[in-house]
Amino acid sequence: KNNNGYNELWYNASNGKKVIVAKKNAWSLEFITLFAYLFCIFLLVISVFHIGGFLFRTKFKRKELKELFQFNIRSQIHATIIFISVFSFVVIGIATISFFIYRFNQSNEERLSKSIQVMANEIEEKVKTVRAQLTFDDVLTINDVGFGSDLERKINEVSEVHNVDVNFYNAAGTLMASTQPYIYNKHLLSEKMDPIAYHELSINKKIHFIHSEKIGSFSFLSIYIPVNDDEGHTYAYLNIPYLNSQAELNQEISGFLATLINLNAFIFLLAGAIAFLITNRITSSFGLITEKMKEINLGKINEEIKWEKKDEIGVLVKEYNKMVTKLEQSAKALAQSEREGAWREMARQVAHEIKNPLTPMKLSIQYLQRAINNNSANVKELSTQVAETLVQQIDQLSNIAGDFSQFANINNSRPEKFDATDIVNSLVQLHQSNDNIKIHYQKQVGNYMIYADKTEFARMLTNLIKNAIESAEENDAIQIHIHQQIINNQMQISIQDNGNGIPQEMQHKIFTPNFTTKSSGTGLGLAICKGIIENANGKIWFETEENKGSTFFIQIPLIENNG
Known part of the structure; x- marks a missing residue:
């Protein structure tokens, strides 16, 4: 049941006794951990769905697959921050777990070394009394029932004091006593001492030896030390199998990974928010510049962009403003050139159109002058013809003037x-x-x-x-x-x-x-x-x-x- 922030397990023992096991609630931590796991799974599913959908649409065509890596600026920033976050998580996780394993093994080795040395001294004292009753043959035999039971009792006493399991082997490497006899009775382990450890201690004369042993797929640390008599002869070997080592290591790694995932989920959300703000600022700046560029028109005054910050975008804005100024100057120069060219073309056309009727008018008058000077008899008729010609050409000049006047006033x-x-x-x-x-x-x-x-x-x-x-x-x-x-x-x-x-x-x-x-x-x-x-x-x-x-x-x- 739940009581004042604790989960309690009640067990009815014998003789009216009750056993209560209490554990403090960790709802907030469990909720955060669950959220972090779901968040990571959600991102993974979205990524797989997005990439899978793209691959399905492109049908694995090389040319179209290149588009998968062609991101806009917003996507590039998001992808970079996501990659850095995930990469940091993986690197930190691997490095920390490796350090955990190293420190855990080192700490266990130091602790086991101290424990086994103390236990060896204690067992030597306890065994001296028993050995004094036997004939010294450098080898203790397990066939001696009285010695075996007495030795096992003393081994159990030392094991309870130091809260570890103990195995005791004779000089030949045969098991004499163990605090976990059922492991050997079930033939999960051999009653013979580990050959590598026996070789290192008996042949290479090492003072102790630590290495990893296995029961099936279960791995654990095991330390061995020789037990010597007063003359320095080895008559037995003491072994401490640390059976809980792998379980404790896995528990520590699991706890660390849970904390790391929670922390990285928070960092990931924070990084996503920061990336969103940064990309919005950058893309909005580019959007502003883009809109201003779309509005550029040679026929009107183009506004400059105001940007107070002296950053890379500020440099771009500065160059844009310079371009707008130069464009305005070029537009004015072009308009002036077009106006001058238009007026020159108009003047040329006007001169050409006026010249056309003036030529027959000039020729008609010259012809009439010669007739008058020569006292021609048909001067009167000739004058009438010239007058008609002049009227026709004057009408044409009037039409020309009207056309140009209408064209000039077309906007009025x-x-x-x-x-x-x-x-x-x-x-x-x-x-x-x-x-x-x-x-x-x-x-x-x-x-x-x-x-x-x-x-x-x-x-x-x-x-x-x-x-x-x-x-x-x-x-x-x-x-x-x-x-x-x-x-x-x-x-x-x-x-x-x-x-x-x-x-x-x-x-x-x-x-x-x-x-x-x-x-x-x-x-x-x-x-x-x-x-x-x-x-x-x-x-x-x-x-x-x-x-x-x-x-x-x-x-x-x-x-x-x-x-």
């Missing part, structure tokens, strides 16, 4: 809510009045309210329809198909022509400013269309097939709930 839109269908209908009706153009218009039922610049939207559609018509002018019949529909809350309009299509080598330049497939024009039309669509949060693309025609698509988000 004035968005508003309107129904795109009204503009599409008006443009379709406008072009249907031309007998040479056949426009097919299809519209899915729905409300096409969008939020964009209405004027720019109309200009964009006009430009796309105009391009479609111009691309099919070489055909006898110009066929234009316009399809308006709703896809994923987006208004999509497609404009298809039956022209010659766009050559493969020109397709990637189609939305580039100043690029045109026609012999005249600024090449800003599709670039302006793209800018108008993007200002309305839409997109534009095309599909083309040579000798069959092209289809341009635009998509613009509809106002939510068609409101």
Whole structure:
């Protein structure tokens, strides 16, 4: 029963007596030990399951098996700490157990040596009286019943005093008396003295000999010493078998291992917590740097990372901040270079476009001047022709100026809510009045309210329809198909022509400013269309097939709930 922290075993002895055996409870230690064992078993099972699952998935392929040892930083730190903990546990355990065994054997040998020497002296005194009654023949015989019983009694007295087992052999190595006779009666041990011990003591004349003996698989220490008479002649051998040596050693090792496992389980948990904190700190730092790197954009100001600690991560952060500064400087230089290049290209294009109408204007005026100087009769008619030419070229200059002005102000839109269908209908009706153009218009039922610049939207559609018509002018019949529909809350309009299509080598330049497939024009039309669509949060693309025609698509988000 349990009584005041003790486990008690009650036994009813004879004559009304009771025997009580009490042992102090160690619930806390047992609980900790159980937890440590379960924790170690849990880790072992998890490790085996993880490795086994990985091997099953990879099917033992060498290339994929290499991934087993490719850890991220977090896993590397965890694995290192786990390995150090387990390795320390194994090394400390092996070293300490080896030291335990060495110290245990050494301590037992010292204790047994002292005990057997004292016992030898005592037995010599007790045996002197018995030997005095016998004829000295250097060999005691066990056949003498009276001597054997008297010797066994004295051996038992000495054994009880020193609390050890004793065997007594004669000079020939034959057992004469033992405190554990049943071992020999059961023939578990021979009645002859251990031959190695007998050889060392009788032949090599050692003063004592200690070595390990076995009963089956049971191992124990055994010490032998010669028993001499007053003249120094050996007439017997005394032996102490320490039968409890292995059991005590196993008990001490078990106790130590239990303590070591408990301690290492605690250290392992502590190391795991420390590893978790360290890896979180390191990975969070790398995560911060990673997020900042993802946010790097040449078009905006990139923030530097603030890091106060002067560690390895601080060095990395410092280099990152330097990179951000250099990147910002490079971005400014690149933007400046792009602006200057864009303006140079724009100036070149403007000069080229203006030069085209100026040349016929100059030639016409020079021709008129020569006619006037020569008093030509058709000066009046010639003046009328020159005037018409000048008006045409001035109109072209006006169109050029308008295109460049619109391209320069493409981002200055004035968005508003309107129904795109009204503009599409008006443009379709406008072009249907031309007998040479056949426009097919299809519209899915729905409300096409969008939020964009209405004027720019109309200009964009006009430009796309105009391009479609111009691309099919070489055909006898110009066929234009316009399809308006709703896809994923987006208004999509497609404009298809039956022209010659766009050559493969020109397709990637189609939305580039100043690029045109026609012999005249600024090449800003599709670039302006793209800018108008993007200002309305839409997109534009095309599909083309040579000798069959092209289809341009635009998509613009509809106002939510068609409101």
